[in-house]
Amino acid sequence: xxxxxxDRHSAIPLYFQIQQHLSDEIRSGKLRPADPIPSExxxxxxxxxxxxxxxxxxKYMCNLGLVYTRxxxxxxxxxxxxxxxxxxxxxxxxxxxxxxxxASSRVVHFKTxxxxxxxxxxxxxxxxxxxxSLCRVRLANSQxxxxxxxxxxxxxxxxxxxxxxxxSSLYQALSDNYGIEVMxxxxxxxxxxxxxRESKLLRVVAGSPVLYFRRIAFTGNGKPIxxxxxxxxxxxxxxxxxxxxxxxxxxxxxS
Amino acid sequence: xxxxxxDRHSAIPLYFQIQQHLSDEIRSGKLRPADPIPSExxxxxxxxxxxxxxxxxxKYMCNLGLVYTRxxxxxxxxxxxxxxxxxxxxxxxxxxxxxxxxASSRVVHFKTxxxxxxxxxxxxxxxxxxxxSLCRVRLANSQxxxxxxxxxxxxxxxxxxxxxxxxSSLYQALSDNYGIEVMxxxxxxxxxxxxxRESKLLRVVAGSPVLYFRRIAFTGNGKPIxxxxxxxxxxxxxxxxxxxxxxxxxxxxxS
DNA sequence: AAGTGGTCTAGACCACTCG
DNA sequence: GAGTGGTCTAGACCACTTG
Numbered sequence: 053x054x055x056x057x058x059d060r061h062s063a064i065p066l067y068f069q070i071q072q073h074l075s076d077e078i079r080s081g082k083l084r085p086a087d088p089i090p091s092e093x094x095x096x097x098x099x100x101x102x103x104x105x106x107x108x109x110x111k112y113m114c115n116l117g118l119v120y121t122r123x124x125x126x127x128x129x130x131x132x133x134x135x136x137x138x139x140x141x142x143x144x145x146x147x148x149x150x151x152x153x154x155a156s157s158r159v160v161h162f163k164t165x166x167x168x169x170x171x172x173x174x175x176x177x178x179x180x181x182x183x184x185s186l187c188r189v190r191l192a193n194s195q196x197x198x199x200x201x202x203x204x205x206x207x208x209x210x211x212x213x214x215x216x217x218x219x220s221s222l223y224q225a226l227s228d229n230y231g232i233e234v235m236x237x238x239x240x241x242x243x244x245x246x247x248x249r250e251s252k253l254l255r256v257v258a259g260s261p262v263l264y265f266r267r268i269a270f271t272g273n274g275k276p277i278x279x280x281x282x283x284x285x286x287x288x289x290x291x292x293x294x295x296x297x298x299x300x301x302x303x304x305x306x307s
Numbered sequence: 308x309x310x311x312x313x314d315r316h317s318a319i320p321l322y323f324q325i326q327q328h329l330s331d332e333i334r335s336g337k338l339r340p341a342d343p344i345p346s347e348x349x350x351x352x353x354x355x356x357x358x359x360x361x362x363x364x365x366k367y368m369c370n371l372g373l374v375y376t377r378x379x380x381x382x383x384x385x386x387x388x389x390x391x392x393x394x395x396x397x398x399x400x401x402x403x404x405x406x407x408x409x410a411s412s413r414v415v416h417f418k419t420x421x422x423x424x425x426x427x428x429x430x431x432x433x434x435x436x437x438x439x440s441l442c443r444v445r446l447a448n449s450q451x452x453x454x455x456x457x458x459x460x461x462x463x464x465x466x467x468x469x470x471x472x473x474x475s476s477l478y479q480a481l482s483d484n485y486g487i488e489v490m491x492x493x494x495x496x497x498x499x500x501x502x503x504r505e506s507k508l509l510r511v512v513a514g515s516p517v518l519y520f521r522r523i524a525f526t527g528n529g530k531p532i533x534x535x536x537x538x539x540x541x542x543x544x545x546x547x548x549x550x551x552x553x554x555x556x557x558x559x560x561x562s
Numbered sequence: 563a564a565g566t567g568g569t570c571t572a573g574a575c576c577a578c579t580c581g
Numbered sequence: 582g583a584g585t586g587g588t589c590t591a592g593a594c595c596a597c598t599t600g
Contacts, residue, residue: 124578243541286498379597
């Protein structure tokens with residue numbers, strides 16, 4: 053249930069080693085849903101760490117939704133499959149690979165355009181500013197899944213047109229060439245019917261159901277970096293979301 | 308920027324008071340996106356708390372996405388509107404109210420049925436077990452928005468048929484009568500075309516775009532309690548999601 | 563060099579749950 | 582009453598960032 057000992061000279065923090073070990077026990081099925089995990093004090097005593105460190109490991113798994121805690125009772129494995137992709141900022145290829153599909157893309161266009169009001173608002177730039185527009189058909193196992201158009205302010209990524217090979221990973225290029233890391237993204241999803249242009253690219257009949265996405269990706273400091281408009285085939289794509297309860301503070305009752 | 312002092316005799320934990328104060332400063336606009344918030348040490352010194360307590364307050368806001376931290380630099384306000392509903396487990400009425408709409412419902416049916424294989428799998432019960440089925444049309448400002456059918460294993464909520472007024476809040480009834488609190492939910496969203504029965508209830512023409520939801524709500528211990536199937540009008544409803552980066556452990560570099 | 567957040571310690575008191 | 586998690590303290594050393 054607990055490791056024999058921790059590597060105190062490793063670059064991996066102690067709380068992370070503890071968390072990894074317990075997570076493995078859960079994923080491997082040795083710890084089953086509703087099973088209690090060792091208490092904070094037991095972890096502290098057995099692994100010779102302070103209780104705060106044991107607590108940090110548990111808090112971490114708690115935030116991941118792997119376990120839940122009950123005051124006075126203990127900490128228990130939550131009966132949830134985490135195999136499923138709860139949606140994170142993943143590139144299309146990362147997402148498909150995670151599901152065991154072979155991802156590929158076909159570039160429809162890669163050019164600079166002028167910002168219309170929608171782009172200007174999304175990217176926080178001025179009207180008519182130059183914007184890099186990359187439109188790709190996304191394929192899984194050679195079947196078209198989606199049409200996706202990424203837009204980035206040229207000002208944020210000067211020379212992207214020359215530095216970037218549109219057949220490679222955009223997020224990788226942002227990281228390598230500009231040190232830009234996408235930290236989170238907000239997206240709006242709507243149901244719609246495939247328009248003529250999309251239906252051709254997706255190889256479906258016009259009027260087929262599609263999921264329309266608009267997504268703004270942000271860097272760590274809250275600056276919008278990428279605006280994506282996409283249409284996903286309704287017959288081949290579904291969203292999987294995890295909804296959680298709003299966090300609330302614990303009240304300490306006065307005596 | 309920081310409160311004058313904390314209420315040390317309050318039932319509210321110190322870290323929560325600190326977090327509340329800083330959150331208010333952000334929401335009111337006194338702290339603007341990309342502004343630094345006071346450092347952990349400054350909070351600790353000025354408010355006479357230990358650094359770990361200051362840190363806990365910041366960690367809390369960090370988890371909410373209100374701020375982000377940069378090692379060696381500080382903690383900064385993330386430029387994100389949190390007014391938007393990032394999706395939580397909310398009842399339809401809570402969700403509509405949060406958006407300033409008047410929510411109401413029309414009960415289509417409220418009865419017990421036998422579990423088919425889909426229900427049995429979703430609720431972790433046996434085939435043909437008794438299930439409470441509550442189907443409602445959801446209205447916002449008297450306009451139909453969605454058809455929603457909730458299913459609960461009768462075994463989990465004995466007497467629900469008698470205890471519950473289908474025109475009132477289901478989640479409230481679960482909490483009041485059974486002490487059941489929904490802690491999280493997993494949902495699958497797909498795009499589709501309104502079928503005949505749905506199009507009548509939603510007052511749209513058959514074949515209009517809709518968002519199909521299947522949602523399983525769980526109690527804290529990971530037990531599935533409710534299975535919802537719903538169809539939302541594609542022209543009136545959109546999803547807003549916040550996608551985040553997978554959390555990773557920080558590596559401590561060896562010297 | 564000074565300041566920041568990341569990790570960690572070894573204690574403490576509390577409220578809650580259960581037998 | 583014994584065990585649990587929730588909060589809190591007053592220190593410590595470290596790596597990272599910036600001037």
